[in-house]
Structure formats: structure tokens, C-alpha cells
Amino acid sequence: MTRVESVETGGTRAPRAGARAWVALAVLxxxxxxxxxxxxxxxxxxxxxxxxxxxxxxxxxxxxxxxxLVLAGLLVTMGTLGDRFGRRRMLLIGATGFAAVSVVAAMAPSAALLIAARALLGLFGAMLMPSTLSLLRSIFLNRDQRRMAIAVWASAFSAGSALGPIVGGFLLEHFAWGSVFLIAVPVLIPLLIGAPLLVPESRDPAPGRIDPVSIILSMATMIPVVYAIKSFATDGVSLGAVAWALGGIVMGVLFVRRQLRAPSPMLDMALFRRGSFSGAILVNLLSVVALVGFLYFVPQHLQLVLGLSPMVAGLALVPGMAAVIIAGLTVVPISRRIAPHIVVPSALVFTVIGYLLVAFTAAGNGAVPLIIAFVVLGIGIGAAETISNELILSSAPAAKAGAASAVSETAYELGAVLGTAVLGGIITAFYRGVLVIPDGVPVEAARAARETLAGAYTVAQELPERVGSALWEAAASAFESGVVVTSLIGAALVVAASVIAAVTLRAPSSR
Structure with missing residues (x-):
């Protein structure tokens, strides 16, 4: 049998975890x-x-x-290092660094320094995320329990997204914007105390040697490709962006060739021959693109176009986040009886409908259509994410759980980049293309208004009332038009995810 064929996880007959494991899940x-x-x-x-x-x-x-971007480039490396040196150890190092850099980000005096701090957060975040998911693989051996644990784990993303607008809205109404980064400190302190007491250390018992060349190739693949995607989205096709993309692809080919030839590869490429693994990766990626793209433009629409405060805008999105959590937990018993290639496409139909509701009802109709659309959209995302993450983890051997989790997290973070860069880039490009600057707006003010919707809002407040009102009406109309186009593209991406799920997530062959 090949390495992939030998991977089975014991199913429902494996030993069941006790109360301590569920407390450890809460910490993770x-x-x-x-x-x-x-x-x-x-x-x-x-x-x-x-x-x-x-x-x-x-x-x-x-x-x-x-x-x-940094996170995506380092996830596979950090997941592999966690397999070798200890997943809990990597988790604790990442948590300490993340908390420290969050304080630095909160005090950033310029956009450049804030970007640098965010990049450093990506470094430590890459240590955190694969460790949490891979530790679940070693804690919950029983597949039914593990499926529920992953659903709870995945719901933490949605719970955080629901909690974020409320906490963030409160902070933004009472403190400066830097306060939103300080949330990391009170969240990570319990982790640093509880993880050594409750979470058992786990690692690959036969990790093999560290391969610096593979580490470099993995980073040289992800970072240029993601950078090229961002360049295409924001600046259009250019020679530089094409060069970055081709460079990343070449490095990716070299990485794959090296893994196929290595006796103990950093990433077992045979995993990708299994449809349940590779298909789940693609579903994971496209689902996150849809979710993050939606969350990029909707807060701006609620706050700037509709004039809601950050707190009220956050509360407006809570029902949608709750729908993601409920769907993720509800799909667990359903997935025991119905095959993934049926459940996932059926769930994603809701996400398509949600995007279409945004496209055809959001413009000029207030916040209620957006709230309803997000609830419908969230049902599909919650169910698809739970099933895809469980399939990814159960397809890998326990010893390589860190690397497999890193692939899952790479798909998530790459989806986050694509959601912002592609869907965010499209709405920005469309906004700039259709915005008509009214007569009487100074050249410098017009340039600032074309950059971003927030720029138009700031400039409009500084201009005489008649000119400022005309500029803001034009900017809001241009942004709403961009929302319609972006929503239709988001719906098309989810349709693609549904087709991939229907084709790839079928039961494995009898071998």
C-alpha cells in the first residue's frame, strides 16, 4: 500500500476521549x-x-x-517543525510572540509600520494555527468525537468573527483604533497558563532530518504567488506581477519534485492523490474567499454608506456569524448519514443565494437585506468548513497531522488573501472606474476620493457643503455598484466550489 492508503483513523471504534480532552479543546x-x-x-x-x-x-x-501573506508562506514550514519539535511547544512560542507584537501594532504611528507589525504577527500566527488543529488529531482518536471537536474548533472562527464586531465596535467608540490589537493579550494569557497543564505534547516519532531547501522552496512558492495575485487585483496585469507569479510557480514545481524524491518528505505529496483531501482543500479555500470577500466590503458599506456606528454595524453581522456556528455544529450528525459530496454542494447553495441577495437587494435598501443575506450565506460556509477540515485531517497519518493541518490552514489563509485581494481589489477597481468627480472638486481632493471610499468620505467632510455632498453621493453610488459586481463574482466562485465538492468528495476506493 502507498503512504496514503495506509492512513485510516480508527473510526468510531477508537478510544473515546474524556472530560480533560474537552477542556483542552476549550484552551485550543x-x-x-x-x-x-x-x-x-x-x-x-x-x-x-x-x-x-x-x-x-x-x-x-x-x-x-x-x-x-506571511502566514501563508510559513504555515507548511511551521506545521512541519511542530511535527518535529513538538506541537504544543510551537503553540506556546507563537502565542508569546503574537501577544508581544500585538502591543507594537497598537502603537504604530504610520501605515508602513502597521504593515510591518502585521507581517510579524503572521510569523507567530504561523506557529499557532497548525498546532491547534493538529493537536486535536492526537487528542481525539475517535472519529465521531473528532468530527464534533473540529466543528467546535471551526465554530471558534465564527464565534470570534461574531464577537469581534461587538468588542471592536465598543473599543472603537471609546478608544483609539490601536485598542483593537490589544485584545490579543487577555486572550493569550489563559492559553499560556492552560496549555502546559491540559494539552499533551505530541510530535512525529520519526520526523526525519530537517530539509532547509524544502523550507526555502515552500516560502519561495507561496509568497511570490500571493503577491502576484494581489498585484493583479490592485494594479491589473503587469510584467512585474507576471514575473512574480511565474517565479512562484517554478519554485512550486521544484518543491513538489523534491518532496516526491525525498525518503522523508516535508509534505507527503501522495496525500493530494486522494480526492477527499485535495477536494476538501479547494472547497476550504473557495469558501474562505467568499466569506472574507464579503466581510471586506460589507463593514465599509454599513459604516460609510449607511452611516452606522462601528458598534451597530458589528451587531448587524452577529446573526450571520451565529448562522455559521449553528450550521457548523448541525452538519455533524447529518454528515454521519449523508456523503460529503452531497452535503457540501447542498450547503453551498445557501451561500450562492446569499450573494445573489446582496447583488440584487443591497443597493439603496438599508441594512436589513445585508443582514438576511449574511445569514443565508453563513449557513453554507459553516457546514462546508466543518466537513472540509475534518476530511483534511482524517486523510493524514497522525504523525503528519501538523503538516496536514498546515495545508488546511494554508488554504484558509490563502483564501483570506484572495478574498481581500481579488474581491476587495475588484470592488476597488470598479469603484475607481465608475466614480464621476463632480465639478468644483480640487485636484488633490479628487485624487484622494478615487483612492478609497474612506478617502472620499474624509474629503467630502472638508469641502463646501454643496460640493462635498455631491462628491459623497457619487462615491457611495460607485461603491454600491461595485458591491453588485463583486457579489456576482463571489457567487460564481461558490458555484465552482460546489462543483468541485460534488466531483471530488466521493467515498474513497476500496483499496
């Missing part, structure tokens, strides 16, 4: 909760950051994307 949810809170809070804080630090359109995207 803390970094997941933190990362999701951080991402959502940042989206809501972006308008205030844009006003305070006056970033360009490209810098505004980089403030969000610097973290997942």
Missing part, C-alpha cells in the same frame, strides 16, 4: 478565537485607520493582507 480554541477576532476587528477598524494614517489604496489592502 483561544488562538483560533483570537485570529478570527483580529481579522474581523481590523475590517471594522479599517475606516478609522484610513482616516488616522491616510494610507493609499494599496497600503490599505496591505494592512489587511500583510498578515495572511
Amino acid at each position: 480554541m483561544l488562538p483560533v478565537l483570537l485570529v478570527s477576532v483580529d481579522n474581523t476587528v481590523l475590517s471594522f477598524a479599517l475606516p478609522e485607520i484610513a482616516i488616522a494614517l491616510t494610507p493609499t489604496g494599496a497600503e490599505q489592502l496591505w494592512i489587511i493582507d500583510a498578515y495572511p
